[in-house]
Each structure stands twice: as C-alpha cells, then as structure tokens.
Amino acid sequence: MDVSASQVEEVVRKILSELSTSSTGSTACCAIPKSAKAAVLAEPKKFVVKEFPMPELTDNDILVKVEGCGVCGTDVHEWKGDPFGLCPLVLGHEGTGEIVYLGKNIKEDTAGHPIKVGDKLVTSVISCDNCFICRNHPGQKNLCWNQGIYGLVPIDPSNPFRGWFAEYILIRDPGSTYFVVNDLNLNQRMLLEVACVCVHALLRGQKTGLLNFNSKVVLQGCGPVGLMMCSVLRAAGINHVIAIDGSPKRLEMAKKLGAKTTINFREITDKKERVAIVQGLTDGAGADFAYQCTGAPAAAADIYDFIRRGGGMCEMGFFVNNGDYQVNPHFAMCNKEINLIGSWAYSAEDYPVTMAFLRQCKEMNIPIEDLITHTFPLDKMNEACEVNVAQQGIKVCYIPG
Numbered sequence: 001m002d003v004s005a006s007q008v009e010e011v012v013r014k015i016l017s018e019l020s021t022s023s024t025g026s027t028a029c030c031a032i033p034k035s036a037k038a039a040v041l042a043e044p045k046k047f048v049v050k051e052f053p054m055p056e057l058t059d060n061d062i063l064v065k066v067e068g069c070g071v072c073g074t075d076v077h078e079w080k081g082d083p084f085g086l087c088p089l090v091l092g093h094e095g096t097g098e099i100v101y102l103g104k105n106i107k108e109d110t111a112g113h114p115i116k117v118g119d120k121l122v123t124s125v126i127s128c129d130n131c132f133i134c135r136n137h138p139g140q141k142n143l144c145w146n147q148g149i150y151g152l153v154p155i156d157p158s159n160p161f162r163g164w165f166a167e168y169i170l171i172r173d174p175g176s177t178y179f180v181v182n183d184l185n186l187n188q189r190m191l192l193e194v195a196c197v198c199v200h201a202l203l204r205g206q207k208t209g210l211l212n213f214n215s216k217v218v219l220q221g222c223g224p225v226g227l228m229m230c231s232v233l234r235a236a237g238i239n240h241v242i243a244i245d246g247s248p249k250r251l252e253m254a255k256k257l258g259a260k261t262t263i264n265f266r267e268i269t270d271k272k273e274r275v276a277i278v279q280g281l282t283d284g285a286g287a288d289f290a291y292q293c294t295g296a297p298a299a300a301a302d303i304y305d306f307i308r309r310g311g312g313m314c315e316m317g318f319f320v321n322n323g324d325y326q327v328n329p330h331f332a333m334c335n336k337e338i339n340l341i342g343s344w345a346y347s348a349e350d351y352p353v354t355m356a357f358l359r360q361c362k363e364m365n366i367p368i369e370d371l372i373t374h375t376f377p378l379d380k381m382n383e384a385c386e387v388n389v390a391q392q393g394i395k396v397c398y399i400p401g
C-alpha cells in the first residue's frame with residue numbers, strides 16, 4: 001500500500017494530539033512555549049520585536065502558530081502615524097497558521113466544521129452581536145458599531161498576542177470568528193482577507209442587477225485591492241474589465257488576472273481622452289458599472305465620467321479618510337440615474353464564499369498567488385511597510401523567519 005507523506009504526517013499529528021490531551025480535555029500538539037515574540041508598533045514607524053510570557057491557556061482558547069500574514073494598506077496607514085490611536089499594538093489581520101492548542105470547549109469553527117489541533121486557521125471579525133445593527137440588521141453585521149478584528153485591537157494585559165505579526169496568536173476574545181482552511185495553501189490563506197473585502201464588494205455590486213456576463217466594468221486603481229477585485233470579477237464571469245492605473249507593472253498584472261483592456265492615466269493624461277477610450281470600448285455608452293479602488297479623491301471624482309446613464313458604481317477605495325472631492329451632482333448622479341453603493345469590509349458570513357472564490361481561481365487558472373511579491377521576517381516589519389508605501393511590489397507579507 002502506498003502511503004503519502006501527508007498521510008504519515010496526519011497520523012503522527014493525531015497520535016501526538018491524543019497523547020497531549022490534558023486532564024481537562026483540552027489538546028496541544030506539542031510543548032507550548034513559555035514565551036513568544038511579537039512585533040509591537042510602539043510608536044509611528046517603529047516596530048519593536050518584544051518577547052512576552054505566554055498567558056496560561058484556558059478551555060476556551062485557541063493558540064495558533066503563525067505561518068504568515070499579509071501587510072494591508074490599513075496596517076501601513078496605522079504604521080505611518082497611528083491615526084486610530086492604538087499604539088502600542090500588534091498589527092496584522094490577514095494572517096494564518098496552525099492550531100497548536102485547542103481548549104476543550106471549542107468543538108467547531110464558525111462555519112460549523114469540526115476543528116482540531118494541527119488544523120490551518122484564519123480569523124475573521126470579533127463579533128459583537130449586541131449593537132443596534134447586529135440585533136436589528138443581522139445581514140449588515142459588517143457595519144457593527146463595535147466590531148473588532150485581530151490585528152487592529154490594542155494589546156490586552158491578559159493577552160499580548162492579539163495580532164498576526166507575531167510568532168503566535170491567541171484567540172480568546174468572546175465573539176471571535178475563525179475558519180478551518182486546510183485545503184488552501186499558505187499564499188491563498190494570506191490572500192483570503194483582502195479577497196473577502198472584494199467578494200463583499202462583488203456581492204454589493206450584484207445587488208444593483210448591473211453585473212452579468214454582458215457587463216462592461218471600469219476598475220479604477222490596481223493596487224492589491226483593485227487587482228484582487230479584478231480577479232473576483234473574472235471569477236464571477238465578468239469578462240470585460242477596463243483597468244485604470246498609473247503603473248505599467250500593475251496594469252500588466254491586471255491583464256494576467258483577467259482585465260481585457262488597460263489604460264495608463266500617467267500616459268493618457270487628458271481625462272477626456274480616457275473617457276473617449278472607455279466610450280469606444282462600450283458602444284459609445286460608458287461602462288455599466290465601475291469599482292473605485294484608489295483611495296485618491298481626484299480619481300474618485302473622475303470615475304462618474306466613465307459610467308453610462310443608468311449604470312452603477314461601488315466606492316470601496318476609502319477605508320481611511322483621504323479627504324473630500326467635488327462633483328456636479330446633476331451630471332454625475334441625478335441625470336444619469338446612477339446606482340451608487342459603498343462597500344465596507346465584510347462580515348464573517350463572507351468568509352465561506354471567499355474560500356469558494358479562492359478554489360475557483362485554481363480551477364480557472366486565475367494566478368492570484370502572483371500578487372505576493374515580497375516577504376519579510378518579524379524583525380523587518382519596518383522595511384515591509386516601507387516597501388508597501390513605495391509601491392515597489394504588490395502584496396507584501398510577513399513570514400516568520
């Protein structure tokens with residue numbers, strides 16, 4: 001009988017897990033370290049690697065050995081100037097790793113799947129389930145008034161391991177949501193969170209009824225968010241995406257991920273010319289729908305000109321406040337009867353859909369893993385943020401050294 005390496009590994013894990021079941025019924029795969037390191041953002045632009053004692057683990061805890069975590073634009077925004085007033089904190093919310101300790105009270109993940117030591121895990125939001133939105137509008141839990149997320153919450157005296165830029169993360173907060181993702185590889189798991197932002201935006205856009213096999217869509221901004229949005233649109237059967245950015249490399253990547261046409265706004269500097277190109281590609285009408293993914297107010301003001309009368313636009317590019325813009329509402333909105341929507345983060349319910357999207361990318365050969373261009377160890381997180389700010393690559397990630 002042929003036995004594969006992964007089958008052997010699975011058997012060894014199972015035996016170790018059974019051997020290490022404590023008298024309380026909680027399980028661990030191995031000796032839990034007495035202390036572990038985390039990159040603490042002590043003040044703006046200053047990550048300091050600190051060693052913290054491991055808190056005593058309870059029957060309600062999950063301890064995860066970190067395998068990797070994407071660096072998000074929001075992390076870099078916080079690194080630049082602490083606008084959220086969270087310092088000192090352990091950042092990193094796009095993380096994944098392997099469960100090394102499981103409290104006996106935890107029987108399943110948030111989707112109801114069985115969970116065990118050795119499983120690969122991702123976290124989603126820390127739900128509140130108690131505010132006006134959670135109680136009255138459960139379909140809009142992404143707009144919860146108190147929603148937390150591991151990696152964007154301050155260090156807690158009882159748990160320093162609340163972010164993924166660390167050796168371990170300790171999932172302990174009531175309302176934590178987490179998913180077993182054993183069938184996804186490390187790159188896919190590190191891209192899951194940003195993919196979830198885009199899947200949520202797709203689902204919002206689909207509510208307008210304007211996204212179908214025949215839709216022509218403008219995608220403005222080809223950073224990690226825009227490029228993932230391009231892949232989500234492609235996987236959803238939108239074959240006519242017109243991607244706009246100022247970076248030839250990012251536009252090239254947009255093409256690889258499914259954009260039909262690209263426009264470099266630094267080469268075609270006259271907006272009227274860019275609008276004429278879009279009209280030429282859309283039977284003279286303008287795009288059916290547009291996704292705004294730049295975070296640049298000037299771009300956000302321009303986008304209306306690319307959209308046809310009766311079309312729609314999803315604003316997803318301002319997770320942080322980058323300032324105002326001015327438009328003429330007569331031309332931009334009222335006269336066009338435009339369908340305007342915003343998209344804000346995601347809720348835990350979007351995670352299973354996003355996992356399906358990641359599997360779909362494999363089947364459709366959409367090379368999303370190529371988005372990861374740089375990796376950095378724990379003591380190089382300042383450099384990781386600098387590379388992100390300089391837009392030297394696309395997706396920058398932390399991988400434990």
Ligand SMILES: NC(=O)c1ccc[n+]([C@@H]2O[C@H](COP(=O)([O-])OP(=O)(O)OC[C@H]3O[C@@H](n4cnc5c(N)ncnc54)[C@H](O)[C@@H]3O)[C@@H](O)[C@H]2O)c1
Binds near residue numbers: 222225315318320391
């Ligand atoms: N809605 C959400 O839940 C959510 C979640 C995360 C991030 N975001 C937002 O998404 C935005 C994009 O994130 P990112 O990580 O991809 O950022 P990024 O800065 O790497 O990418 C932005 C891209 O926009 C391009 N751009 C700038 N001006 C443009 C213009 N006039 N026309 C076309 N392209 C232009 C830039 O060249 C760049 O490639 C951020 O501003 C962030 O706030 C939203």
Ligand SMILES: [Zn+2]
Binds near residue numbers: 073074
């Ligand atoms: Zn993020």
Ligand SMILES: [Zn+2]
Binds near residue numbers: 127134135144146
């Ligand atoms: Zn709530």
